[in-house]
Amino acid sequence: MPITLFIVRHAKAEDRAVFMSDHDRQLTSDGIMAAARIGRYLHEKAIVPDVLISSTAPRAKDTAKVIAEQIGFDPATIQLNNLLFDGGPKAYLAAINALPDDLESAMIVGHNPDVSYLAEFLTHQSIGSMSKGAVVAVTFDDVNWAEVSGRTGSVAFQIAPRQLSQD
Template identity: 70%
Template sequence: MALTLYIVRHAKAEDRAIFMSDFDRKLTSDGVMAAARMGRYLKGEGVLPDVITSSTAPRASETAKGIAEQIGYDLAKIDFNEKLYEGGPKAYLAAINAVPETAQSAMIVGHNPDVSYLAEFLTHQTIGSMSKGAVVAVTFENLSWAEVSGRTGNVSFQMTPKKLSNEQ
């Protein structure tokens, strides 16, 4: 049985102002639209994860909500994990390993460089720096979520807001 993990980098956020902490940055209007566009794309691909986990930073949580609204995921069920903000790749791996075994698919929404590193670590494939709002889908064959680790997955697809704009 295969598991699928959707790794999402938050969409475009406002620049950091002198009076604003990095944590508090919100999505720009372009970021809101990109998250919605990505959600519509994922819905068209039949994506409806059993679990969505997101960083608590506004730009990540707004991205998670924007995608969830489009795919029909209950916003009240999004798991907001404060450790994903500045927790490093170990925090992401811990969140993945904690996904309930009943779940066939999961989505994790967070920040660079952690999400890009995570995608490469899990697949041992070159992903590069994920663009804002991008999604990388990784599949795992014959593993439980607790067994997911380095070099255990394969990229099934990658999509960016820019590619979606060019396709429309």
């Protein structure tokens, strides 16, 4: 059974202020709108992952919540993983490898450069630096989640908010 992973970079967040920790940065209104556009795009493609995992940082959690609301995924069931904030690409891979075999799809929302590196590592395709709010869909054939690793997937699509209409 093919499986699909949707890798999402959080949408635009406020700039870091002297008094604020990087972890606590919030989405801007533009970021909220961009996440909603991406969510609508996914909804139009009838994409609803079996599980949605997010970094604990507010900008990632809120991106995940906005997308979840747009696609009809219950935001209360979003799984938060504190290692996705600063655990590096290995933390993302560990979260993916721990997924149960009965899931056909998963979405993971996190931070650059880790998400861009992860997409390129899994597919061995040039992704570049994912823009804020962008999604890369990666499909895997003949592997289960525990076997997902370098060069095991291929890019099904890549989309950024700026590529979508703003109406």
